[in-house]
Amino acid sequence: MNIKKLINLVILFLGVLGVLNFFILTWVNPVFNFGAFIILIAGICLIITAILRINGKTHIFSIKNKIIRRVFALLAGLLALSFVLIQGLIIFYAQEDDNIEEADCMIILGAGLIGDYIPLTLQYRLDKGIEYLNKNPDLKVIVTGGQGPGETVTEAFAMEKYLINNGVDASRIIKEDKATSTFENFKFSKEILDEINGEEAHKIIVVTNNFHMFRSKMIAERVGFTVYRLPTKTNTRVLISCHVREYFAVIKSFIFDK
Known part of the structure; x- marks a missing residue:
């Protein structure tokens, strides 16, 4: 051949x-x-x-026109280079921080529900959060996520219910149920923490899937948080799709989420 x-x-x-x-x-x-x-x-x-x-x-x-052909080649090259660089950052930041115990609060980011059913992507986040919360009984947790298309309840409500059903005391859980994006997850969560603890440099543990951690850290730091990463795995059947989608989401967040 x-x-x-x-x-x-x-x-x-x-x-x-x-x-x-x-x-x-x-x-x-x-x-x-x-x-x-x-x-x-x-x-x-x-x-x-x-x-x-x-x-x-x-x-x-x-393309016969040499100038147009070169412009297309340049654009294709820049697209390929940006994709490789962003994917490299996504992979690099998908690691757990060493000094995570210094945080004041945990934030578990919401993800799409199917009705009121929690899919694997979100379940992985919740299970990871529960594992750490069980080892740190004094730590509070914010579950954040509003109600989107195809969802019969807010993500925060479903997440709170899941945590309680798996042994987390309700008094430790703070609900943020308005956010419709990662940026709003952090923006609204910071408003809640500012109201509770005053406007200070909050140190938070962010729990989300590995592919989502780079963008989450970037946005959280822009909002004003000090971030400690606690990533979890991603369903292998949707991993490629998540990485491709995240490339576009990173570009969008870099430009608009400020």
Whole structure:
């Protein structure tokens, strides 16, 4: 098999993988996922590209104008470079901090519910929080998340119920049930802590999935928190989708979440 045929097969394989990923993720969690949708579109584009290449019609994508061709090449290069750099940061920050015991409060970030059902992504966060709270009985915890599309209760309500059902005393739990984004999770949580403890430099433990930790830390520090990371794992069936979605979310948060 020559190199050209091998490249065509790889492109076709990646395209099919992207489409399958979308349907698997939709089956696991029927709530719309932007990251999965992006991968679906990319998969379809790759399949079309592979079919055109196999049929010898790659000239459709050739750009004769040298300036336009170079601009497209530069943009593609910058896109690829930014993707690699951001993914590197996501992986680097998906580690637990060593001096986590210095924190004053824990914040567990909400994630999409299915009705009032807690999916694995959020369950991992809650279980990680419970594990640490059991070892530190004096620590309070904020559960943060409002009610979004496809949810019959607020994320904070479902999270509080889960913690109580798993042995966390209700008096230790503070509910923030208005937030609709990661930025609002921290903004509204800080307002609550400012009201309770005064406007000071709050030291918090952030509990979220590993892919989400870099952006969470960035936003929390912008809001005014000192952050200690307590990441948890991610469902492997949605890991690729989460990383792709997070790339776009990091760019959005870097520009707008201030």
